[in-house]
Amino acid sequence: MTPATAVGSAAVFETCREEGRAALVGYLPVGFPDVATSIRAMVTLVENGCDIVEIGIPYSDPVIDGPAIQRAASAALAGGTRVEDVFAAARAVRDAGAVPLVMTYWNLVLRRGVDRFADDLAAAGGGGLITPDLIPDEAGDWIAASDRTGLDRVFLVAPSSTPERLATVTGACRGFVYAASTMGVTGVRSSVGTAADELVERTRAATDLPVCVGLGVSTGEQAAQVGSFADGVIVGSALVTTLLDVEPEAGLARLAEVTRELAAGVRESKR
Amino acid sequence: MSEQHTSEQPKSEHLMSDAPGRFGRFGGRYVPEALIPALEQLDEVRQKAMVDPDFQAELDHLHKTYTGRPSIITEVPRFAAHAGGARVILKREDLNHTGSHKINNVLGQALLTRRMGKRRIIAETGAGQHGVATATAAALMGLDCTVYMGKVDTERQALNVARMKILGAEVIPVEHGSATLKDAINEALRDWVTNVHDTHYCIGTVTGPHPFPEMVRDFHKIIGIEARQQVLELTGRLPDAVIACVGGGSNAMGIFHRFIEDEGVRLIGVEAGGEGVESGRHAARFASAEPGVLHGAMSYLMQDDDGQTLESHSVSAGLDYPSVGPEHSHLKDIGRAEYRYATDEETMEAFRLLCRTEGIIPALESSHALAGALDVGRELGPDGLILVNLSGRGDKDMHTAAAWFGLIDAQGEGTV
Missing domain, CATH: 3.40.50.1100 (Rossmann fold)
Structure with a gap:
């Protein structure tokens, strides 16, 4: 089988640069509240201004996720969500016109087989992987598979990262660099703080790749603030929260509203 | 005893792969990037400590006068x-x-915690033995201590929960997932990634990211x-x-x-x-x-x-x-x-x-x-x-x- 040639996120950042704004990256887990609704929710993100959709695969032991995403992941797994479901989600996001990236804990990829996972994702229109518990030092198989398929390979940097680590990590990335701007788990935070700004600056010293900031953004105002210094604003828990404890249709309406606010935010962040 | 563990070279190293932190194809560091600097610091400090006569003397002294070693x-x-x-x-x-044996490792890691200038120690526990040992070492060395324990385990090991609390530790029951040891580790990792600047995660067994498996083995x-x-x-x-x-x-x-x-x-x-x-x-x-x-x-x-x-x-x-x-x-x-x-x-x-x-x-x-x-x-x-x-x-x-x-x-x- 000839490997599919994946289309990653590079074009998105080019477009955003031309428009003088940051990209909006929205995270949702596949399978919450159920697989079909979760895919509709991802399409809702795209229709309301998300440039990149980060599709989470629910995992039994989500050690970097806070309460909102833990709850959604547990519910998705209890509802029978399988790893396989991520490929249909990727296809739907691609067809809706955004770049689908899959965010996954590493054992789920390892179990399927790194090459098989990469091939399946590329064939489904996926743009790449974000790997929160995989560092480049352990990623030999994945680096080879992503080189072969053209998938984006997004590793994370953190406020604790030394200049040496920033060089190592950004050197291994393709597409963009994920700056996890606060030390801790995913979740909404009342202020984004100064750590994000500093981390982006330090990361830029190590790479020319776009730098996206995640962990904690929930409002249009915060999106505008982060978008003034980062190439992309990643929003997760605030989106997931719109779907918690609510009927699906009402949840999707809330999700559309929050997404529009965030999309307006990144468009206010003239750079 | 004529044979001191201070002079003991790891005997199994020649059976291992050359990659640091690997035992053949096993081990490694599958953790968020945010923890890598802390793991590197820990690895450096423990490697120095293992060949530092002062550190070994302090640990030996604790073993003899506190733990009760050698055990019979x-x-x-x-x-x-x-x-x-x-x-x-x-x-x-x-x-x-x-x-239990758990104290051997905990005393070593508590000494390392002080060497790293951290003032707080966290742990997971299943049966409660590692939690009790960590709470004990924290009391001895004046460290703040938080222990994560699955809710199911807090119920079947209620006595150990009381022991930890009496020793001054905070015990946090974990209700997520199966509410047992693995979920306690998840929660401890979440704490650690948030508070790593002043907190050491005292893992209680020979697992976790490098250098924990090697370090915990060396203390035991x-x-x-x-x-x-x-x-x-x-x-x-x-x-x-x-x-x-x-x-x-x-x-x-x-x-x-x-x-x-x-x-x-x-x-x-x-x-x-x-x-x-x-x-x-x-x-x-x-x-x-x-x-x-x-x-x-x-x-x-x-x-x-x-x-x-x-x-x-x-x-x-x-x-x-x-x-x-x-x-x-x-x-x-x-x-x-x-x-x-x-x-x-x-x-x-x-x-x-x-x-x-x-x-x-x-x-x-x-x-x-x-x-x-x-x-x-x-x-x-x-x-x-x-x-x-x-x-x-x-x-x-x-x-x-x-x-x-x-x-x-x-x-x-x-x-x-």
């Missing part, structure tokens, strides 16, 4: 009569301060160093088999390590067979599992077809874990150690037998090793010599044991 060995002939007549010798880690290898010499002095020869229970596998690595180069000595790890491997309710990783990544390390892992972690089961909270230390996986792969399992039922029978024949109440975890010794003794016959690591005492398990043997009714009232 005890030959148990009345128990051994049920083990095919083989000689059975117990290494008495149950007699350590706090009641004194068990095997002492035991090897004690058995030689008592019997004039090396044992035919060294047997230990394996949850994460710290007590087993501790006693195995010094014997790895003694090729004639069988190293036997006994996992928790729970209600039987065919029932699916067990923690016999080597009998059923395939390699995967959990909590920062590649090792044998109970997982479904998608790679989701499966829930383990054991009568003993301390063995109730779906993965196992990566060095054990390597020792299994290269055939240097063998792994078998004991069911809950076999374990409880071995527990009762040691109580009734020798007047020693073992931890349920350690009772798995005793059950293994009964089988291995019958295989070896009267010429056999077996060393068992009695890793902990069973006081904490009285409620479970009393319920198992029908000594109390459901309300906890005595019936005899």
Whole structure:
């Protein structure tokens, strides 16, 4: 089988640069509240201004996720969500016109087989992987598979990262660099703080790749603030929260509203 | 003792791959990037400490004056009569301060915590033994301490929860997931990634990201160093088999390590067979599992077809874990150690037998090793010599044991 040639996120950042704004990256887990609704929710993100959709695969032991995403992941797994479901989600996001990236804990990829996972994702229109518990030092198989398929390979940097680590990590990335701007788990935070700004600056010293900031953004105002210094604003828990404890249709309406606010935010962040 | 662990070189290193933190294809560092600087700092500080005479002297002093090392060995002939007549010798880690081997590792890591200038220590615990040991070391050294414990385990080990609180630790019950050891580790990792600037995560077993598996083993290898010499002095020869229970596998690595180069000595790890491997309710990783990544390390892992972690089961909270230390996986792969399992039922029978024949109440975890010794003794016959690591005492398990043997009714009232 000839490997599919994946289309990653590079074009998105080019477009955003031309428009003088940051990209909006929205995270949702596949399978919450159920697989079909979760895919509709991802399409809702795209229709309301998300440039990149980060599709989470629910995992039994989500050690970097806070309460909102833990709850959604547990519910998705209890509802029978399988790893396989991520490929249909990727296809739907691609067809809706955004770049689908899959965010996954590493054992789920390892179990399927790194090459098989990469091939399946590329064939489904996926743009790449974000790997929160995989560092480049352990990623030999994945680096080879992503080189072969053209998938984006997004590793994370953190406020604790030394200049040496920033060089190592950004050197291994393709597409963009994920700056996890606060030390801790995913979740909404009342202020984004100064750590994000500093981390982006330090990361830029190590790479020319776009730098996206995640962990904690929930409002249009915060999106505008982060978008003034980062190439992309990643929003997760605030989106997931719109779907918690609510009927699906009402949840999707809330999700559309929050997404529009965030999309307006990144468009206010003239750079 | 003539043989000091300060001068002991790791004997198994030549069996390992060259990659740092790897045991063959196992181990590694599968963690968020945010933790990498802390792991690098820990690795640097512990490597310096392991060759620093001042550090070793401080740890040795604590072992002698606080832990009660060297722990004794005890030959148990009345128990051994049920083990095919083989000689059975117990290494008495149950007699350590706090009641198990766990204190060896915790004192080492608490000293390292001070060296790193951190003032807070966190831990996960299953049976409560590691939590109690960590709370103890924190009290001794003036560190703040938080212990994460699965809600299910706080209920079956209520006495240890009280002990930790009395020692000044905060105990946080974890209700997420299966509410057992693996979920306590998840929550401890979340705490650590948030507070890593002033907090050390004192992992209680030979798992987790590098350097934990190697470091924890090194703090426990004194068990095997002492035991090897004690058995030689008592019997004039090396044992035919060294047997230990394996949850994460710290007590087993501790006693195995010094014997790895003694090729004639069988190293036997006994996992928790729970209600039987065919029932699916067990923690016999080597009998059923395939390699995967959990909590920062590649090792044998109970997982479904998608790679989701499966829930383990054991009568003993301390063995109730779906993965196992990566060095054990390597020792299994290269055939240097063998792994078998004991069911809950076999374990409880071995527990009762040691109580009734020798007047020693073992931890349920350690009772798995005793059950293994009964089988291995019958295989070896009267010429056999077996060393068992009695890793902990069973006081904490009285409620479970009393319920198992029908000594109390459901309300906890005595019936005899």
